[in-house]
Amino acid sequence: MALAQAIMTSLLDADLSGSELARDFEKSMGFFWQASHQQIYQELRKLSQKGWLNKREVNQTGKPNKILYGLTLAGRKALADWVYGPTRVQPTKDELLLKLYNLSEENAEHLIGEITQRREEVMQRLYLYETIRRRHYADPAALPVRHKGVYLALESGIHQGEQFLAWCDQALELLATV
Amino acid sequence: MALAQAIMTSLLDADLSGSELARDFEKSMGFFWQASHQQIYQELRKLSQKGWLNKREVNQTGKPNKILYGLTLAGRKALADWVYGPTRVQPTKDELLLKLYNLSEENAEHLIGEITQRREEVMQRLYLYETIRRRHYADPAALPVRHKGVYLALESGIHQGEQFLAWCDQALELLATV
DNA sequence: AGGTGCATGTAAAAAGTTACATGATTTG
DNA sequence: CAAATCATGTAACTTTTTACATGCACCT
Numbered sequence: 001m002a003l004a005q006a007i008m009t010s011l012l013d014a015d016l017s018g019s020e021l022a023r024d025f026e027k028s029m030g031f032f033w034q035a036s037h038q039q040i041y042q043e044l045r046k047l048s049q050k051g052w053l054n055k056r057e058v059n060q061t062g063k064p065n066k067i068l069y070g071l072t073l074a075g076r077k078a079l080a081d082w083v084y085g086p087t088r089v090q091p092t093k094d095e096l097l098l099k100l101y102n103l104s105e106e107n108a109e110h111l112i113g114e115i116t117q118r119r120e121e122v123m124q125r126l127y128l129y130e131t132i133r134r135r136h137y138a139d140p141a142a143l144p145v146r147h148k149g150v151y152l153a154l155e156s157g158i159h160q161g162e163q164f165l166a167w168c169d170q171a172l173e174l175l176a177t178v
Numbered sequence: 179m180a181l182a183q184a185i186m187t188s189l190l191d192a193d194l195s196g197s198e199l200a201r202d203f204e205k206s207m208g209f210f211w212q213a214s215h216q217q218i219y220q221e222l223r224k225l226s227q228k229g230w231l232n233k234r235e236v237n238q239t240g241k242p243n244k245i246l247y248g249l250t251l252a253g254r255k256a257l258a259d260w261v262y263g264p265t266r267v268q269p270t271k272d273e274l275l276l277k278l279y280n281l282s283e284e285n286a287e288h289l290i291g292e293i294t295q296r297r298e299e300v301m302q303r304l305y306l307y308e309t310i311r312r313r314h315y316a317d318p319a320a321l322p323v324r325h326k327g328v329y330l331a332l333e334s335g336i337h338q339g340e341q342f343l344a345w346c347d348q349a350l351e352l353l354a355t356v
Numbered sequence: 357a358g359g360t361g362c363a364t365g366t367a368a369a370a371a372g373t374t375a376c377a378t379g380a381t382t383t384g
Numbered sequence: 385c386a387a388a389t390c391a392t393g394t395a396a397c398t399t400t401t402t403a404c405a406t407g408c409a410c411c412t
Contacts, residue, residue, distance in 0.1 A: 001371075002273050009279045019391050032275040039372065041393060064380045064391050083277050083285045087292055093268040095180050097210040097334055099261050101187045103327025107261045111327075114265055145356055149281025149289075152349045156275055163341040171330045178323055179399080197363050217400065219365060242363050242408045 001088060003043050006033045008052065008071060008079045012146075015070035017058075018044055028132075031125070031157040044069055052078055100171075108178040115175070119168040126161035129154060179266060181221050184211045186230065186249060186257045190324075193248035195236075196222055206310075209303070209335040222247055230256055278349075286356040293353070297346040304339035307332060 010016060010024050021044075022037035035043075047053040052075030055067050071079070096114060103111060137143065137151045188194060188202050199222075200215035213221075225231040230253030233245050249257070274292060281289060315321065315329045 001271055002276060003371080005273075006276055009276060012280070017391075018393090029276075029279075030269075032270055032272045034269060034271070036373070037391090038374085038393080045393095060391095063382090063389090066391060079280060080282075080285075083280050084288055087273045087277065089273065090271040091208075091212060092210055092270045093179055093212070094210045095183075095265045095267065097331040098180060098184055098187060098207075099265065100327035100331050101190070101207075101324075102257060102261050103324050103330075104258075105323055107258075108323070110262055140352060141355060145283055145286070146279075146281050148352055148356065149278035152281075152345075152352060153275040153278050155348060156345050159341045159345050160338070163337045167330075167334050167337050170333060174318060174326055174330060177319060178326065181399085195363075196365090214401070215363090216365080216402090223365095238363095241361095241410085244363060 001090060002082075003035055003039060004047055004052075005079060005082050006035065007040065007043055007047065008075055011053070011069060011071050011075075012079075015068040017066035017068050019066065021069075027128075028154075031129075031160065032153065047075070051075075103175075103178070105178060108175055112172060112175050115168055115171055119165060122161050122164050122168075126158065126165070129158050129161065133158065179268060180260075181213055181217060182225055182230075183257060183260050184213065185218065185221055185225065186253055189231070189247060189249050189253075190257075193246040195244040195246050197244065199247075205306075206332075209307075209338065210331065225253070229253075281353075281356070283356060286353055290350060290353050293346055293349055297343060297350075300339050300342050300346075304336065304343070307336050307339065311336065 006025070006029065007021060010021055010029065016024065018037060018041050021040050022035070025033065025035050025040070044053065044055075048055055048069070052072055053069045054072050055069050057065050057067050059065055096111075096118060099107075099111060099114070133151075133154060137147075137154065140148065140151050143151060184203070184207065185199060188199055188207065194202065196215060196219050199218050200213070203211065203213050203218070222231065222233075226233055226247070230250055231247045232250050233247050235243050235245050237243055274289075274296060277285075277289060277292070311329075311332060315325075315332065318326065318329050321329060
């Protein structure tokens with residue numbers, strides 16, 4: 001969909017290798033963009049061929065060599081232009097909600113378990129985001145322009161998480177009566 | 179991912195044709211599951227071959243014939259069992275948040291426009307959901323078991339929407355200072 | 357009779373997932 | 385030296401999207 005731009009955006013601040021990008025996607029960008037390392041390596045190759053990225057090998061002590069990718073001028077230009085193009089959303093697909101459509105006396109207990117587990121997962125994620133917010137975005141209005149955007153994306157993730165926790169509580173309450 | 183189950187779930191209450199299913203997916207299930215009519219027709223064929231759905235042709239006055247699909251006993255069984263299996267989530271991919279990572283003085287105005295537009299879209303969707311809630315789910319605790327689950331899914335959509343509106347306001351406020 | 361909308365599909369391409377492969381380097 | 389981990393990939397498969405195709409029936 002826009003994996004190319006997601007990768008290039010990750011490279012705005014620093015040059016990264018494929019595996020570093022993969023780890024990054026799981027963390028900071030993870031709540032609104034995901035990509036496996038296999039996808040990333042393939043896309044990196046394409047972007048290099050297009051001339052939007054350059055690469056250089058870096059020797060590491062104690063680890064195998066890695067290949068760092070960085071934005072070229074053409075890459076930065078392409079990314080900046082992309083912002084003005086059409087925007088697509090690929091909404092969530094959540095099997096848990098689908099399962100709820102199949103709620104019965106039989107499976108209620110099982111679904112309560114699943115919701116409880118998800119609540120836990122989301123709470124941990126939320127804790128991570130809150131930590132980042134406190135550490136880096138204590139005073140949003142004072143941030144440099146681009147970081148304001150990053151902050152807003154983070155806020156979106158936090159809002160989403162909090163909303164989900166509230167929903168879990170409501171769901172568990174109603175399911176308790178089944 | 180679980181398109182088969184999404185389709186079968188839609189057929190729990192009534193037999194539907196391919197195009198009716200496609201319309202349904204845009205509406206009620208749309209906020210947590212999406213599928214194009216092309217996908218649906220292919221999946222319907224597979225499910226019929228598996229013996230989970232049966233089909234019958236219906237003549238219509240003023241319209242071409244349609245083919246109604248309904249759950250077989252085997253289909254209902256398979257769906258009920260599926261609930262106990264592993265649950266996957268495919269989180270949102272949203273280009274708008276990715277674009278925000280690229281915020282600059284240059285493009286701030288454009289992004290304000292995009293957010294405003296999205297806010298409008300979500301508000302209309304939310305209005306639809308609220309209408310459904312008022313009409314069919316005024317007294318959740320009194321609902322038959324399965325409908326409690328449907329109600330909770332709807333609630334999730336409403337929460338999400340409200341959360342998004344709040345985020346938009348916060349974003350627009352911060353962006354106004356860029 | 358020609359245009360429009362509905363219902364049903366097929367085919368090809370793109371995107372994403374799953375499974376596997378390889379070399380290098382620390383660690384036990 | 386065997387096992388574990390990291391970094392980099394390839395190949396096959398599945399899912400999803402995009403583009404196109406067809407027939408029918410109403411409406412003007």
